[in-house]
Amino acid sequence: MDRISPQAEGPTSEGPTAKGSTAQGLAAQGPAGEGPAAQGVAGDSRRQGFVAGLKVGTGLAAAAFVLAVTFGAFARTEGWGVLAPIVCSLVVFSGSAQFALATALAGGGGVPTAIAAAALINGRFVPMGVAVAKDLRGGRIRRALEGQAVVDGSWVAAHLGGGRFDRYKLFGATAVQWPAWVAGTALGVVVAPPESLVEPLGLDLVFPAFFLLLLLDELRGSRAARIAAALGGCLAGVLVIWVPAGLALLGASAAALLGLRTGLVPRATEEASGS
Numbered sequence: 001m002d003r004i005s006p007q008a009e010g011p012t013s014e015g016p017t018a019k020g021s022t023a024q025g026l027a028a029q030g031p032a033g034e035g036p037a038a039q040g041v042a043g044d045s046r047r048q049g050f051v052a053g054l055k056v057g058t059g060l061a062a063a064a065f066v067l068a069v070t071f072g073a074f075a076r077t078e079g080w081g082v083l084a085p086i087v088c089s090l091v092v093f094s095g096s097a098q099f100a101l102a103t104a105l106a107g108g109g110g111v112p113t114a115i116a117a118a119a120l121i122n123g124r125f126v127p128m129g130v131a132v133a134k135d136l137r138g139g140r141i142r143r144a145l146e147g148q149a150v151v152d153g154s155w156v157a158a159h160l161g162g163g164r165f166d167r168y169k170l171f172g173a174t175a176v177q178w179p180a181w182v183a184g185t186a187l188g189v190v191v192a193p194p195e196s197l198v199e200p201l202g203l204d205l206v207f208p209a210f211f212l213l214l215l216l217d218e219l220r221g222s223r224a225a226r227i228a229a230a231l232g233g234c235l236a237g238v239l240v241i242w243v244p245a246g247l248a249l250l251g252a253s254a255a256a257l258l259g260l261r262t263g264l265v266p267r268a269t270e271e272a273s274g275s
Contacts, residue, residue, distance in 0.1 A: 046168045053157065053172020060153040060173065061180035067095050068181045071102065072188020078106050082189050089185040093151065093178055097122045128155050135165045149174040231255035 068089060075085035080102075092098050097118040104114035128150055136143045146167065154173035158165045219226050232255035239248035 049166045049168035050172040053169035054176055056157040057154065057173035057176040061176040064177050065180040065184035068184025069188035071095065071098055072185040073192045075102050076189045076192045078102060085189050086182065086186050089182045093181060094122055125150060131163065132165045135167050151177065153177065228255050
């Protein structure tokens with residue numbers, strides 16, 4: 001058999017040129033074999049989701065800022081001082097829970113009662129967190145940190161339907177609400193506007209109005225959403241006669257479970273959400 005000369009042989013699949021090309025190709029592919037084009041599309045999608053969240057969050061942040069001013073002023077008049085209300089907003093970041101806490105303390109309920117009331121109202125974040133958990137990324141610590149973005153308005157805005165959530169839209173919507181809430185609290189503590197200005201200026205209706213807009217948008221999604229909303233409204237209207245408004249709203253959330261239980265939620269939605 002004639003021997004092939006090295007010059008005529010050229011680079012083979014085992015030669016340095018081929019190995020270098022292979023290595024460069026793998027490096028260009030990135031994680032999970034995705035090429036640069038796929039990574040670019042994913043990056044654009046993430047940016048679009050985050051920007052969309054910022055846009056939604058801006059309106060929510062404006063309402064949160066106004067409500068936070070009233071909380072800061074109320075806490076200051078109840079003897080919380082300057083630092084405590086701001087720290088509370090930094091850590092708790094929940095208007096309903098913070099107002100429940102302040103109201104319980106103002107009514108002489110004591111610290112244990114106030115904490116229990118706030119914890120009970122914030123119990124709504126348990127099912128909300130479970131719903132969004134499958135769309136979070138990373139290990140336990142990272143997922144726990146990402147879960148801090150789950151607040152009412154952001155959670156609703158990030159819902160894609162079928163039990164799925166846009167995590168970057170969730171992050172964007174919360175990214176503007178949290179500083180607005182803390183800044184509003186600080187302003188309320190320092191300025192402490194009189195409570196007589198709250199109702200005449202309609203400041204107490206700003207935040208509920210934004211949630212009403214989100215609800216109206218959600219109602220256009222499906223018949224199941226409309227039925228669940230009607231049931232929740234009826235429950236809240238009955239419960240508020242005997243219990244505080246915060247507890248009535250918490251009890252009204254059972255309407256969503258009732259809708260799932262009785263088959264009001266479409267089967268496709270149940271399968272997509274892993275129910």
